[in-house]
Every structure is written in structure tokens, then in C-alpha cells.
Amino acid sequence: MTDLMTSFRRFDSSRHGTWVVAGVMVVLLFILPVLDDPLLLLQVRYYISMIILALSMAFIWGFGGIMCFGQSMFFGLGGYAYAIAVGNFGESTAPFFLAMIVPALFAAFLGYFMFFGRLNDVYVAVITLAVTLALYYFINSTSGDEYTIGKARLMGFNGISSIRKFNWPGDSTALLSANHLFYFAMGLLIATYVGLKLLLGSTFGRVVVAVKENELRAELLGYDVRLYKLAVFVIGAAIAGLAGCLSINYKNFISPNAFHLSLAAQIIMWVLVGGVGTLLGPIIGCVVLLYVSFILGTGASGGGLNTYLIFGLIVMIFVLVIPQGIVPTLRDWREQGGRYRRMTAGAVLSMAEQLPASSRAPVRAFGERMLGLAPPSGHSGNKG
Amino acid sequence: MDLIGIQIIQVLSGIATLALMGAGLAVIFGMMRVINFAHGEFMMLGGYVVIVCTEQFGINLWIAMLIIAPIFVGLVGLVFERILIRFLYGRMIDTLIATWGLSLFLIGVVTWIFGNVTRGVQTPLGAYSFGDYSEKVYTLVMIAFTVVIYLAIFIVLRRTKLGLIARGTMQNPNQASCLGVSPPRVYMVTFAVGAALTGLAGAILAPLNTVIPTIGVSYVAQAFITVITGGAAAFTGTVLASGVFGTVRQVISFEWTPILGQVFLLITAVILLRIFPTGITGRFFRRST
Structure with missing residues (x-):
């Protein structure tokens, strides 16, 4: 309980950003349905599922330091788990939870081999990439009748279509309306964001970040690094599974493309562009880049402006020029502005001492006002 | 009997x-420790x-396969080593992401020029x-080509001065630099040679x-x-490792x-890495190349 309190205090003191982001989400939650634009709501639901996916990657990479090159496999597993379960049960409550449990179990299994084998970051990246590819090939090859789980066929490269949407818990005939689906998705997004923030503020979250910063030091302090990494990986997988299940409720369809590397690649790009080590950054990166790829269309569109080309350039430029990503860079600028202001204010104050007594007061007041504007010095709060 | 043969x-x-x-x-990642996710695209x-x-x-x-392809891809590697990779030596994850951006870029360029269609080269002989x-x-x-290529690599690395310089620089750049070698130049050349070998493999x-702009993905993981x-x-x-994986894959296939x-193949790899986290030669044959 005290842990929750500290966690909340840290959440509160982590600049005002967290409150603003959560506030904006709550405002959207109430405003968007009022606009009475079903198409907009549908679009927003798609973006929400992708943002949740971005948050899962932001968490495991930015805070857990795990470079997972196949976050899309958990997205796909969540989607397939939901699709198969709902096809069998004819009811969506249990499948909704299975969509998180199945990827989490798979992550626990895979993570055991990777983290307890103490493989380094690069090997983890390659293995997750390879496993994602294997799943993609495997699901693609399951079009035959023999690949049936219960009543649901896997359908291979054709994908599973006309999947049931969410219904009210316990009543399989009462499907959620479009507005309710939106409320549910947006509510889950807010819960994910705030939940991750609280988790990061807790002792567990602090240890996770400590492990990322310096694995050896965390280990010497007595923490089981392997276990913490595994836990982060599993939580990230569950969140990605949730995103997969929500995305199905957007399009009623899932195909092996959910496992495709182009999705895995996009997730990394969202986090990279937005800012590794923040939660807000990947949200922004996700929305902006989804919009960019929407404009560019998919594949070769003539004129050479294909998504691969543009995204490749974006990635290379960001790694070379802005490796931190947008949000941390902007924050650095702001803090640097504060530092310069403090330096100038110090200069003004010392100048005031040199002046004759008559004209000292206004200059000193000016210097003090400048100091007052600057954020408190020695501030090193956690990243927002 | 025929079946076994x-x-x-x-x-x-x-x-x-x-x-x-x-x-x-093996040159670019094994020796230089540069994660080249654009390997498949090379x-x-x-x-x-x-x-x-x-x-x-x-x-x-x-001629196209054995001479032009390695030279061309080697030059491409050289260019990108100069404008991208050389700023990132020692930053493994950044290199990984940057080369993966490079791989997307190369897919984009080739799709732009040739279109997203499958092409094939008729199998000769x-x-x-x-x-x-x-x-x-x-x-x-x-x-036969594979055997020759590996023999050539072993001879160059173990028996020539060039190989000695390359191996020495990879082990200890400062020491090599004290002995009058320019590490940046060695890195540049080694990367280009690695790219050339990769291009040669792709050509062979x-x-x-089949050849399609996105074929690289299926190469890179393996x-x-x-x-x-x-x-x-x-x-x-x-x-x-090729011996183990090749056998597993062909028998299961x-x-x-x-x-x-x-x-x-992947399952075997994951299990092998659980047993030997530093790879097979981390445990055996440590003194070989």
C-alpha cells in the first residue's frame, strides 16, 4: 500500500506532463463520441490499438532496455488467441483475457531461454526477429483443414475473417455498440498509460530502470536481473496482445500479416522517432508516422515515394542526428533554456552588486525575477 | 541407396x-562486431x-556472378560505411537500428527501380x-564455390599480412594504431570486403x-x-553452425x-544458445579463426 502511495507521489511529481497527457486522453474520451462521426470514431479506435502497441514497446525497450525486434509477434498472438477463442466460445469475455494471457505465456517461455541464457541485447534482437519470422511462416502455412483448434480454423494466409466483436460480459447476444467499443478502447488506453506510469514509479519500476542503466550494478545490489527482465518482457507482451485484440475489434479480421516484420519495424520506428525512454514520445511517434504512411500509401506508388524509402531515410537520419528522439530532444532544449536563463540571471545579479546603491534595486529585482522564472536547479525528476 | 545419396x-x-x-x-558482425541488418539487402x-x-x-x-556482383556490392558497402556506419562503431544497438533503416532504404530504392515483382535467373548447367x-x-x-570461398578466407586471414593486420586491428585498434596501421582505414576496407562477400553469396x-526486393528478410535472420x-x-x-542447422533443416524438410x-532450425538455435550462450566456438575451438 505504501508502495502504491510512493508510486502515486512519483507519478504526480514527474513534471506536469503525465497529468496533461492523461487529461487530454480523458477529454478525448468524452468529446469524440459527442461529435457523432462514426468514421472518425472507427479511425480513432485503430489509432488507439496502435498506440497501445507503441506503449508496450516503449515500456520494454525504453525502460526495460530489451531490444525486441518482433513485438508484432505478441500483437499477432493476441489477435489470433482472441479470434480462435471467440470462435470456440461464442462469447468474448474469456477470449479478451486470453488475448493477453497467451502472448504473456509465450513471452515467458521465449524470455526464459533468452534472459536466463544471459544473451546480450543484440542476440535478443536477432532471436525475437527470427521467432517472429518463424511464426509468420508457420501461420501462413496453416490453410489446410487439419489446422483447426476446436471449432475455429486457422485459415493460413487467407486469414480469419468475420470475427465476433466484444459483447457485454456474460451476455453473448449483447454486442457493444460503436460508441461503447470506443469508450472501452479509450478507457483501456488510459488505463495502460496510467498503469505503466504507476508501475514505473513503483519500486519494481525503479529496479527495472536500474537494470537497464547498469545490469552489473543492479545485480551486485542483489536484484535478480534475469527475473526482472523476464517480467518486463512478459508485461510488454501482454500489453501488445491487448493491442492485437483491440485491432481485431476494429477490422473483424486477422491475417498472418499481423506477424509481419513490417509491423515490427514500424513499432520500433515509433519509439525511436518519439523518444526511447519516454511514454509520451512513442505515442506521438506512432500517430505521426501512421499518418505519414497513410499519406504515402503502401508499397510502390510511382514517383519513388514509397514507404520503404521514406521510412529508411527517417530511421537513418534519426539515428545519426537525433538518436534520442523528438520528445527528449525538446525537453533538453527547454532545460538548456532554463540553464542559460539562470546563468544570465547570475550575471545580472553580480552586475547589480557593482552598481551604485541608487540604481541597484531595480537591476537586482530584474535578476531575481529571471531566476524565479527558471525551473528549480538540481532537478532530476524521472522522465515523463 | 540412391535416396541416401x-x-x-x-x-x-x-x-x-x-x-x-x-x-x-562473419566478417562484418563476427570480426568487426558491426550488426548489419542490411545483410539480406546486400x-x-x-x-x-x-x-x-x-x-x-x-x-x-x-562473370556477372563472380566478378561484377561482389565489386558492385562492395562499393555500395564502402559508400554506406563512409556515410553511415563509421559514425556508429561501438554503439551496437544504434548500428542495428541504422543498418535496419539502410535495409528499408535499399528495399525502397530497388522497388522504385525494378518494381515489386519476382524475377528469376535461369539455373545454368x-x-x-x-x-x-x-x-x-x-x-x-x-x-564447390562455398568450399573455395571459405578456403580463400582462411588462407587470407591466417597466411597473409593483410589478414594479420585485419585480425590485429579487430582485437586491439589502439595497439594496431601504435604499430602504424590506420584502424579507420582497416575498418573501411574490412566492411567493404564483407559487403563484397555478401553480394557474391547473393549472386551465387x-x-x-527467386529475386524480389523484399527477399532479404528471409536471408538475414538465418x-x-x-x-x-x-x-x-x-x-x-x-x-x-551451418553444419548443424543445415542438417536439421534438410532432414526435417x-x-x-x-x-x-x-x-x-530456429528452435535448435534457441536451444543451442541456451546451452552455449557465447556460441559453439565460445566453448570449443576457441583458438581458431
Whole structure:
């Protein structure tokens, strides 16, 4: 309980950003349905599922330091788990939870081999990439009748279509309306964001970040690094599974493309562009880049402006020029502005001492006002 | 008897394919510790060089494959080492992401030029019959090429001054620099050589596979898995790992389906890395190249 309190205090003191982001989400939650634009709501639901996916990657990479090159496999597993379960049960409550449990179990299994084998970051990246590819090939090859789980066929490269949407818990005939689906998705997004923030503020979250910063030091302090990494990986997988299940409720369809590397690649790009080590950054990166790829269309569109080309350039430029990503860079600028202001204010104050007594007061007041504007010095709060 | 014979040849060709894929990566990743996620795209470029040279310019297949492809891809590698990779030495994850951006970029460029269509190179030399079965002669040629390439790598690295300089610089750049070697230049050349080997592999494999801008994805994971499982002694390790994985994949593919073969290759890799986290040569054959 005290842990929750500290966690909340840290959440509160982590600049005002967290409150603003959560506030904006709550405002959207109430405003968007009022606009009475079903198409907009549908679009927003798609973006929400992708943002949740971005948050899962932001968490495991930015805070857990795990470079997972196949976050899309958990997205796909969540989607397939939901699709198969709902096809069998004819009811969506249990499948909704299975969509998180199945990827989490798979992550626990895979993570055991990777983290307890103490493989380094690069090997983890390659293995997750390879496993994602294997799943993609495997699901693609399951079009035959023999690949049936219960009543649901896997359908291979054709994908599973006309999947049931969410219904009210316990009543399989009462499907959620479009507005309710939106409320549910947006509510889950807010819960994910705030939940991750609280988790990061807790002792567990602090240890996770400590492990990322310096694995050896965390280990010497007595923490089981392997276990913490595994836990982060599993939580990230569950969140990605949730995103997969929500995305199905957007399009009623899932195909092996959910496992495709182009999705895995996009997730990394969202986090990279937005800012590794923040939660807000990947949200922004996700929305902006989804919009960019929407404009560019998919594949070769003539004129050479294909998504691969543009995204490749974006990635290379960001790694070379802005490796931190947008949000941390902007924050650095702001803090640097504060530092310069403090330096100038110090200069003004010392100048005031040199002046004759008559004209000292206004200059000193000016210097003090400048100091007052600057954020408190020695501030090193956690990243927002 | 015929069946066993043909299976042995298929296993050998599976091993050779993996070893070929891994050769360039063993230089770039195994020796230089540069994560090159554009490895598959370098191979793809090699394949396209063969197609363009033979179809557009009517150049002899063997010249295109064995001379033009490695030179072209080596130059591409050289250019990107200068404008991208050299700023990122020592920053592994950044290199990984940057080269992956490079891979997207190269896919984009090739799609732009050639379109997103599957191309093929006709397999030369026809087929021979082996008892009741027939097999492409080119498969044997490919195996022979692989053996020659690896022999050449071993000789260059172990028996020439160039190889000594390369190995020394990779081990200790400061010491090498004290002895009058310029590490940046050695890195540049080594990267280009790695890229050239990769292009050569892509060109040699082109007649056996189709060529499409996004083919790289299917190469890169296997190549990395092979080199990583190989471990510290890059080339010996890659050969050993190819031996294990090639056998597993071909046997499973023969018994069940090629898809399951791929899946089992990966499962074997994950288990092997759990047992030998530093790769096979992290445990055995530590003193080899």
C-alpha cells in the first residue's frame, strides 16, 4: 500500500506532463463520441490499438532496455488467441483475457531461454526477429483443414475473417455498440498509460530502470536481473496482445500479416522517432508516422515515394542526428533554456552588486525575477 | 541407396547455403562486431546485379556472378560505411537500428527501380540423374564455390599480412594504431570486403532462389542465427553452425515440410544458445579463426 502511495507521489511529481497527457486522453474520451462521426470514431479506435502497441514497446525497450525486434509477434498472438477463442466460445469475455494471457505465456517461455541464457541485447534482437519470422511462416502455412483448434480454423494466409466483436460480459447476444467499443478502447488506453506510469514509479519500476542503466550494478545490489527482465518482457507482451485484440475489434479480421516484420519495424520506428525512454514520445511517434504512411500509401506508388524509402531515410537520419528522439530532444532544449536563463540571471545579479546603491534595486529585482522564472536547479525528476 | 545419396547431397547443399549466407556476416558482425541488418539487402543487390547484367547487358552469367556482383556490392558497402556506419562503431544497438533503416532504404530504392515483382535467373548447367532421382548440377557447383570461398578466407586471414593486420586491428585498434596501421582505414576496407562477400553469396544463390526486393528478410535472420551460434571464432563457428542447422533443416524438410524445417532450425538455435550462450566456438575451438 505504501508502495502504491510512493508510486502515486512519483507519478504526480514527474513534471506536469503525465497529468496533461492523461487529461487530454480523458477529454478525448468524452468529446469524440459527442461529435457523432462514426468514421472518425472507427479511425480513432485503430489509432488507439496502435498506440497501445507503441506503449508496450516503449515500456520494454525504453525502460526495460530489451531490444525486441518482433513485438508484432505478441500483437499477432493476441489477435489470433482472441479470434480462435471467440470462435470456440461464442462469447468474448474469456477470449479478451486470453488475448493477453497467451502472448504473456509465450513471452515467458521465449524470455526464459533468452534472459536466463544471459544473451546480450543484440542476440535478443536477432532471436525475437527470427521467432517472429518463424511464426509468420508457420501461420501462413496453416490453410489446410487439419489446422483447426476446436471449432475455429486457422485459415493460413487467407486469414480469419468475420470475427465476433466484444459483447457485454456474460451476455453473448449483447454486442457493444460503436460508441461503447470506443469508450472501452479509450478507457483501456488510459488505463495502460496510467498503469505503466504507476508501475514505473513503483519500486519494481525503479529496479527495472536500474537494470537497464547498469545490469552489473543492479545485480551486485542483489536484484535478480534475469527475473526482472523476464517480467518486463512478459508485461510488454501482454500489453501488445491487448493491442492485437483491440485491432481485431476494429477490422473483424486477422491475417498472418499481423506477424509481419513490417509491423515490427514500424513499432520500433515509433519509439525511436518519439523518444526511447519516454511514454509520451512513442505515442506521438506512432500517430505521426501512421499518418505519414497513410499519406504515402503502401508499397510502390510511382514517383519513388514509397514507404520503404521514406521510412529508411527517417530511421537513418534519426539515428545519426537525433538518436534520442523528438520528445527528449525538446525537453533538453527547454532545460538548456532554463540553464542559460539562470546563468544570465547570475550575471545580472553580480552586475547589480557593482552598481551604485541608487540604481541597484531595480537591476537586482530584474535578476531575481529571471531566476524565479527558471525551473528549480538540481532537478532530476524521472522522465515523463 | 540412391535416396541416401540424394539426401546427403541435399544436406550438403543446405549446409553450403547457410555457410554462404553467413560468410559476409562473419566478417562484418563476427570480426568487426558491426550488426548489419542490411545483410539480406546486400545479398538481394547481388542477385539484382546478376539479373541486370545478364538480361540488360548480355554479360556472361559467370562473370556477372563472380566478378561484377561482389565489386558492385562492395562499393555500395564502402559508400554506406563512409556515410553511415563509421559514425556508429561501438554503439551496437544504434548500428542495428541504422543498418535496419539502410535495409528499408535499399528495399525502397530497388522497388522504385525494378518494381515489386519476382524475377528469376535461369539455373545454368541443367541437371544430372542420380539413380532414380535427378538433381541440378548447379547445386554441386554452389557447394564447390562455398568450399573455395571459405578456403580463400582462411588462407587470407591466417597466411597473409593483410589478414594479420585485419585480425590485429579487430582485437586491439589502439595497439594496431601504435604499430602504424590506420584502424579507420582497416575498418573501411574490412566492411567493404564483407559487403563484397555478401553480394557474391547473393549472386551465387540467385539462380537457386527467386529475386524480389523484399527477399532479404528471409536471408538475414538465418545468416545472423548461424553466425551468432557460431560464436567468437567467426569462420570456424559459422561452418560448424551451418553444419548443424543445415542438417536439421534438410532432414526435417525431407520428413515433413520446408516450413517446419525453418521452424526447427530456429528452435535448435534457441536451444543451442541456451546451452552455449557465447556460441559453439565460445566453448570449443576457441583458438581458431
